[in-house]
Amino acid sequence: MKQWIALAALALAQASSAATLVHNVHGYTMDGETVREFVAMEFDDGKVTALYESEEASEASTAETSIDGEGATLLPGLIDAHGHVSSLGRALASVNLVGATSEAEAVERVVAFAKANPDAPWIVGRGWNQVLWEGKQFPDRQSLDAVGDRPVALQRIDGHSMWVNSMALEMAGIDRETVDPEGGQIVRDVAGRATGVLVDNAMSPVFAAIPTDTDELIAQFQLTALNNLAANGITSVHDAGITAQELRGFDSLLAAGNMPVRVYAMLDVLDPENDKNLATGPREDEASLLSVRSVKISADGALGSRGAALFEDYSDDPGNKGLLLLTPEQLTHHMNRAAAAGFQVNTHAIGDLANDRVLSEYERLNKEAETRALRHRVEHAQILRPADIDRFEAAGIVASIQPVHATSDKNMAGDRLGDVRLKGAYAWHALLASGAQLAGGSDFPVEEVNPFLGLHAAVTRQSRDNHPEGGWLPGEKLDRAETLHLFTQGSAYSAHQEELIGTLLPGFSADFILLRDNYFTVDEQDIWKNKVLSTYVAGRRVYQAP
CATH class of the missing domain: 3.10.310.70 (Diaminopimelate Epimerase; Chain A, domain 1)
Incomplete structure (x- = not known):
């Protein structure tokens, strides 16, 4: 992906007079493994119609409207392949304990919130x-x-x-x-x-x-979250594990024309109310703002709470191998019924034991070409035995990873796993080199929404304070093009949307962002500091910085 090729003007035969030209930009888009550059982009009726490699070439545009990018960087809209929309909205309206440096500080924040919200039950x-x-x-x-x-x-x-x-x-x-x-x-x-x-x-x-949220409150949480995503340069999100009530919330936002960001919804397979949604089958609206064609299953817990299921004991907790959340029979049952209904199966697996079990189930399912075509995914794929890495590409399984987890977990992963198991942990480069399809996300609100934290983590393998020197497990770094692909075309492919979004070639949706800093030339230590100036979905501006 290190090859850079300037893009000659690509245009449709005739551009509409209602088209819009965005010019005076440093434009980049992925085209497979190639980074293509441009200085102006034309779009019409929500789709890209032309890219221009020079301002002189852009003078051929017949666009009626123009937007002066004032030297900003233009990238495809970023796609977060794993987040929790309603939880983000709820988190924005509850106690935020992220970054609390002690139990006492966390309690202080809770006390302050309680005083400010005396009517909360x-x-x-x-x-x-x-x-x-x-x-x-x-x-x-x-x-x-x-x-x-x-x-x-x-x-x-x-x-x-x-x-x-x-x-x-x-x-x-x-x-x-x-x-x-x-x-x-x-x-x-x-x-x-x-x-x-x-x-x-x-x-x-x-x-x-806890008192149940109303449908109206859920929709409010979702809209708050989607607007927050747009402000962070995210134009599409894969919502990992929604209830039937949350789907009703999205449907109400869609009906009201209130979907600023695309949502690829994974149905929570354990919600009994979702049985009727599985029976209905996959669906997507005409504008592809809401796609319902996948399910979410959780095989184990998380590493931080020692709930990730491991083959051997935790190095810092002898006798504890973590937790499998479903029996083998239950895991097989839910995967079978979802795939039989035509749904992609996306399974949370963090520990090496959980990953092995999930991969084995997918290998069984994917012996049938029709089922393999559903592009089943492992969500997280954090701790793998090195021998299991090649199984993803061989069985046509997508690894949906969150690069920022590596830099968030680096201070405790070694304690939990020991040096030997780290050889297959957070192995993003090894997975990519094996030929596996990768998608990139953040897992918000577990992590912060800002996607540039993930881009920075993938490129540097460092925290925001540049630690450790040279990066943690530096052999697993990705280059900038590979990382951009992860959050654009890679995530689009993992949602069966690679012919709609993820690139800005003519014919694709005009989902794009304008940025203060040039992602490809700024010092890699500063990638996370970038600021979104504006966000567009299908040519419609959904966010403008103050």
Whole structure:
């Protein structure tokens, strides 16, 4: 992908007089493995009609409207292949614990939010990460009891564990006698009392106790989130695991003409209400703003909470191999019924054991050409045995990865896995070199929405403060073209949309962004600092910077 070829003017036979010309830009788009450059782009009726390699060539355009890019960089709209839209909207309206450096600081934020929202029946939030705290120990319910007489439920940054106060435990019916559910853990002290930390399926009783959101509130959360995505240069998002209620929210936004960003929805296969959506079959609106043709299944938990399923014990927790969230029979059943209904199957797998099981299921399914054509995906594919890397390309399986997870996890992954297992961990370059199809995302709100954090992480393998020197596991770095492909054509392919979006060649949708900094020439340490000036979806501006 390091080959750079200047693009001669590409135009349709006749451009409409209603066309728009964006000029005075540093334009780049992926064309397969080639980066193509241009200085002006014309679009009409929501589609790209011409690209020009010089301002002189662009004078041939008959566009009626022009936009002066004032030297900005123009890229295809970025596609986040793994996020959680409703959760982002909810997070924007709840306690934000991301970056809290101690349990005490997290509690201070909760107390401040509770004071500012006296009518909220529950105090909910997300984003705590004990790995950033001194001692790296899980928090305790007692510190949250100081918040007052309301239940508190705070999800960890990865969404696979929850920290609650005593009142929330009581309302959820969890006490000393409660047995750990299958695929979950109630963390206990030496006396057997629940500490207030619940892992994976053990969170379910708390979710059941929290008042249900109305359809209208869900749609509000979604619209807030989609506008936030547009402001970050994301023109399409793959929503990983939506309920039937969340699908109703998207349908209402679509009907009202309120979809600023494209949504590729993965149905939560465990939501019983989604059975009717599976029975209906895949669907997509005429403008491809809402596509429903995939499902989400979770095979295991997350590494940070030691819920990722491993073949061998955690290096820092002997006797613990993590959690498989479904039995082998359940995993097979849900994959079979989704594929039989014509849906792509996208399965969360982080640990090496979970990845092996999911890959084996896909290999079984993909023996049939019709099923292989569905492009089943492994979501995360974080910890692989080196021998399993080649299985993706061989069986036609997409690896949907989140580059920023590598730089977020680098401070604890070695502790959890040890040096030997790191050889197949966060192995983005090895997967790409094997010939596998890759898609790029962020996993927001587990991570921040800003896609340039992911671009920076893939290129440098460093955190924003440039650590470690040379990058963490630097052999897994991607170059800038490979990384842009990951968040454009790679993600488009993983959604069966490679003939619609992901590139700015003539005939493709005019989904593009204007940026302050040149992604291809700015110092790699500064890639994450880029600012979005404006965002367009099908030629319609959906965001303009103040």
